[in-house]
Amino acid sequence: MSAAGYSRQEMMAIATGREIKDGELAIFGVGLSMLAGYFAKEHHAPNVRAMTEGGVFGATPVGGLPWGIECNRISANATSFTNALDALGFLVASGRCDVGIIGAAQVDRFGNVNTTGIWEGEIGADYRPPKTRLPGAGGANDIACGAKRTVIMVTHEPKRFAERVTYLTSPGYLDGGDSRDRFGFQGGGPSAIVTTLGILRPHPDTREFWLDSWYPFSSADEIRANTGWDLKAFDHAREVTEPSLAELAALRRVDQTGALRKEK
Amino acid sequence: MGMGKLISLAEAVRRFSWDGMQYASGAALPVGSDAVVFGRELVRQGRRDLHAVFHASSQQLNLLAAAGAVAKVECGFSGLEVFGFANGLRRAVETGRLLLEDYSNLAMALRFLGGALNWPFVPATTNIGSDLQYRSAFSGEGRPKIPPVRDPFSGREIGAFSPLRPDVAAIHVTLADVAGNAIMLGTEWSRFELSRAAKRVVVIADAIVDQDCMRQFPNLVRIPDIIVEAVVHWPFAAWPQASPGMYDVDEEHMVLMNKALATDEGTASYLQTYVRGYQDLDGYLDMIGRNRVEVLSRSETSFLVDPFRRWIVPPEHLAGLRGEAA
Numbered sequence: 001m002s003a004a005g006y007s008r009q010e011m012m013a014i015a016t017g018r019e020i021k022d023g024e025l026a027i028f029g030v031g032l033s034m035l036a037g038y039f040a041k042e043h044h045a046p047n048v049r050a051m052t053e054g055g056v057f058g059a060t061p062v063g064g065l066p067w068g069i070e071c072n073r074i075s076a077n078a079t080s081f082t083n084a085l086d087a088l089g090f091l092v093a094s095g096r097c098d099v100g101i102i103g104a105a106q107v108d109r110f111g112n113v114n115t116t117g118i119w120e121g122e123i124g125a126d127y128r129p130p131k132t133r134l135p136g137a138g139g140a141n142d143i144a145c146g147a148k149r150t151v152i153m154v155t156h157e158p159k160r161f162a163e164r165v166t167y168l169t170s171p172g173y174l175d176g177g178d179s180r181d182r183f184g185f186q187g188g189g190p191s192a193i194v195t196t197l198g199i200l201r202p203h204p205d206t207r208e209f210w211l212d213s214w215y216p217f218s219s220a221d222e223i224r225a226n227t228g229w230d231l232k233a234f235d236h237a238r239e240v241t242e243p244s245l246a247e248l249a250a251l252r253r254v255d256q257t258g259a260l261r262k263e264k
Numbered sequence: 265m266g267m268g269k270l271i272s273l274a275e276a277v278r279r280f281s282w283d284g285m286q287y288a289s290g291a292a293l294p295v296g297s298d299a300v301v302f303g304r305e306l307v308r309q310g311r312r313d314l315h316a317v318f319h320a321s322s323q324q325l326n327l328l329a330a331a332g333a334v335a336k337v338e339c340g341f342s343g344l345e346v347f348g349f350a351n352g353l354r355r356a357v358e359t360g361r362l363l364l365e366d367y368s369n370l371a372m373a374l375r376f377l378g379g380a381l382n383w384p385f386v387p388a389t390t391n392i393g394s395d396l397q398y399r400s401a402f403s404g405e406g407r408p409k410i411p412p413v414r415d416p417f418s419g420r421e422i423g424a425f426s427p428l429r430p431d432v433a434a435i436h437v438t439l440a441d442v443a444g445n446a447i448m449l450g451t452e453w454s455r456f457e458l459s460r461a462a463k464r465v466v467v468i469a470d471a472i473v474d475q476d477c478m479r480q481f482p483n484l485v486r487i488p489d490i491i492v493e494a495v496v497h498w499p500f501a502a503w504p505q506a507s508p509g510m511y512d513v514d515e516e517h518m519v520l521m522n523k524a525l526a527t528d529e530g531t532a533s534y535l536q537t538y539v540r541g542y543q544d545l546d547g548y549l550d551m552i553g554r555n556r557v558e559v560l561s562r563s564e565t566s567f568l569v570d571p572f573r574r575w576i577v578p579p580e581h582l583a584g585l586r587g588e589a590a
Contacts, residue, residue, distance in 0.1 A: 030345045053369060054293050054451035062564055067506075067513050068295035068345035070451045075508040076564040083452040084319070085377060088370035093390055116366060116395070127401050133354040133364075135343025137396060138320070141368035145390045168395045169366075183393040184420050 006243055008196040009260040011215050012153060013039055014243045014251055016101060016194045019151045024098035025049045027087065027143055030069045032153050033101040034061070035255050043250035051091065053139035055082035064257040088139050092146040095186030100143035104154040105134050106165050109208050109229040111172025111190040113152060114165035115140060123166065130167075137169050144170035145183075149191040156195035161227040173207035180207070197223045199240065200231075208232070213240045268442040269495045270586045276466050276496045277305040280432050283312045284335075288430035290318030290325055291376075291458040294344045294505075295513050297450060298322040299468040301501045301548070302434040304539045307331045317430050319372040319454045323505060323521055326350040329362055330525040331535060336402065337362060338428075340369035347518050352525030363401040365409070367391065371425055373454040378427030379461030385424040387413060392423040433462030436502050437487065438509055439572055440469035442585050444492025445478040445485045449568050450508030452486060459487045468496045470510045472582060477575035497582055498545065503552055503560075509568035511560040514552075 006014075013036040020026060020040035026048050028037035034052075038061060041048045051057050052069035058079030066073040075081070091097055106114035115137065117130030144150055152172075154160055172190050173180045180189055189207075193200040198214040211233040214220055224231050243251075251260070271279075281287065287306075292298045303324035306314070313335045318325045320341040328334045330352025337353070342364060344350050356362035367375070370390050378386035391397050391410055400409040413424040435455050437446035446467045448455055459465050467487060472495070478485050501507070504514035504521060521538070524530035542548040549557055577585070 052451075054296075054453050056451050065346065067347065067515070067518075068293050070293040070296040070453065070506075070508075071345075072506045072508055072512050072563050072565045075450050075568075081449075081451045083373070083456060084369055084454050085373040085457060089373065093370060093388065112394075123399070127363075127399060127403050129358055129360045131358065133342070133349070133357045135321075135349060136339065136341050136366050137368040137391075138341035138343075139369040141394060141396055142370035142390045145392075167399070171394050174393060180393070183389065184418075184422070185389060185393075 006248055007261050008217070010248070010251055011243060012194055012196050013260055014247050015199060015240060016151055016153050017043065019192055019194070020045050020048055020099060023047045023049070025091065025096060027051055027053060027092060027097055027100045027147065029053070029102060029138070029140065030066060031103065033103060035065065035251070035260060036101055036153065038254045039251045042254050043247055051087050053087045054084060055087040057082070061254070065255065065259050088142045092142055093186065095146060095148070097147045098149070100147035100150045102140040102143055102150055102152055102170060104152050104160065106160050106162050107152055107154055107193060108162050108165045110174060110176045111152060111193060111202060111209055112165050112168045112174065113140065113144065113170040113172065114167045116167045116169045119166050141170045144172070145185045145187055147187045149188050152190050152193045154193065154195055156197040156223065156226045158226050158228055161229070163229045173202060176207045197226060201234070210234050211237050213238055215240055216242045268585055269444050269492060270442040270472070270497060270582070271494050272586070273301065273305050273496050273498055276494050277302065277309050280464055280466050280494065281306055281309070281311055284315070285431040286315040286317060288317040288428070288433040288458055288462055289435070290320060290322040291433070291435060291455040292322065292453045293451070294320050294322050294341065295347065295518070296505055297436045297448065297502050297507050298324050298505055299434040299436040299501055300324040300503065300505060301498050302466070302468055303328050307333055307535065307539050317428055319376070319458070320369060321350050321353055323518070326352040326522065326525055327539070329353040329356040330531045332361070334362055336365070338365045338367065340367050340372040344518070344522060347522060351522050352531065355526065365401045366396055368396060371396070373457060375425050375428040376454050376457035376461040378425060379429040380457050383427055385413070385426060387415065387422050388425060389422050397423060428461055430462045432464045432466065433458050434466050434468060435459060435487065436507070437467050437469050438507060438569070439471050439473045439477065440467050440495050441473055441475040441478055442495055443475065444489035444495050445475065446487040446492070447481065447484045447572070448486060456486050459491055464493045465491055466494045466496060467492055468498055468501045470499050470501055470507050472497045472577045473572060473575040474577060477572055500549065500552060500557065508565045510563070512563045514556065514560055
């Protein structure tokens with residue numbers, strides 16, 4: 001908890017929520033992603049059309065952060081239950097979904113995400129088991145391919161910010177430049193990497209992620225020191241606006257159990 | 265009610281499983297509706313070398329992997345959401361005891377759809393350009409994973425996904441009649457597609473209802489009896505996961521189970537207590553704890569079952585319905 005009375009995780013959730021605009025068709029994952037999304041709905045985007053990748057529509061979590069995206073905490077007030085093919089296929093792969101929020105164990109300078117595993121060194125041509133197995137793609141790959149834009153939420157640590165992900169689970173801008181374009185994805189790629197220290201955004205030509213902003217409690221130098229590539233900064237890079245009392249109150253109404261207040 | 269397919273869990277596993285088969289379940293999400301108890305029975309009966317096809321991981325797959333019952337897995341997600349990594353599965357993958365082929369959640373649903381439609385392959389633009397396309401745990405088998413294919417209309421390269429037609433699917437449902445008509449409350453995830461893709465379907469129902477219930481809500485019967493081989497009645501079949509309308513996730517046991525499956529000793533102890541620790545349904549509910557059964561049943565979602573309650577067959581009336589035509 002900072003002197004200002006909010007945690008880094010809360011700042012990250014608020015900064016992510018600010019990326020969501022009213023009326024958008026949005027898909028949220030479990031955990032931080034859902035908190036950021038429902039914060040936006042509570043604070044400035046009351047008409048956001050939220051769904052989960054299981055096909056739960058019209059629901060607001062009750063009794064605390066859902067344990068999963070189909071948990072009873074998000075199934076107690078839904079207006080429609082359908083299925084994965086509907087949510088991830090008909091509504092995301094089709095190109096209809098405006099924005100998705102995804103997490104990352106590792107992210108690289110072109111916004112590619114790894115959530116599959118950690119290997120020591122290069123994996124090599126053949127399959128070999130990871131040193132640490134992570135949860136895999138889930139719907140994040142589908143959201144990264146299909147949503148009009150994605151916001152990546154990740155704790156800012158050097159081990160997570162790599163020059164190149166060891167395993168590319170969900171595509172950002174691949175090798176940068178126009179390399180994503182040749183796959184013909186419906187989705188446009190990540191518009192921001194929002195972290196516990198600041199916000200990075202892609203350079204319009206190279207698609208490399210540059211420093212866009214830092215928080216009241218962080219700095220450009222601290223962000224550079226925690227980023228595994230030579231991080232450049234936009235000329236317009238600045239400090240983000242501190243969370244307002246209204247924002248914090250809205251976030252804490254959503255985060256009833258205080259998951260974000262426990263400083264990691 | 266004619267055409268009864270109601271059989272015991274033990275008999276269902278005896279008749280509809282064998283070593284080395286391609287076994288599908290977990291067509292729900294990791295903390296929700298999955299036929300977890302079917303997996304416990306697979307372990308009790310010593311099934312081996314399963315080729316598991318789980319849309320997303322669940323405690324069932326976690327248990328099967330920890331118990332060494334699975335040789336290979338195809339899935340879209342291998343964690344337990346907010347409960348973290350699935351330790352049994354993770355350990356089996358990291359030690360190389362089990363080969364895990366990664367897809368995404370949409371890819372798995374599309375592959376079930378392809379199997380259901382008997383398509384030769386499913387074209388899609390998801391997963392391409394990533395290591396999901398380029399890396400295969402099954403590369404030793406010499407079959408391409410997601411080969412590129414040219415769209416004959418636009419001329420661009422997209423991905424070709426192999427359809428799935430599992431030998432058997434064990435599908436958790438909320439309500440079923442003894443003929444096999446089934447209603448799922450909550451998201452279906454991919455249980456609808458899987459029920460058409462699998463060669464044989466066994467439904468595991470939290471409650472059995474009179475067929476009049478299905479005649480009242482035919483639009484909700486997404487799994488009709490004509491594609492179902494057997495019906496198993498087993499309350500708390502998804503425990504410790506949740507079944508919307510019936511019971512909440514058992515947070516304490518989710519943690520206990522995953523912690524146990526993180527080691528060999530813990531797994532042995534878990535199998536002793538929670539897999540071999542009951543003889544029948546009564547013993548199973550005793551094992552969960554009758555008090556806990558009560559608490560978990562008081563779900564914020566209970567109202568979802570209200571329209572169906574009048575048709576739920578009391579457990580004491582089920583014995584007479586069992587095994588009529590089975």
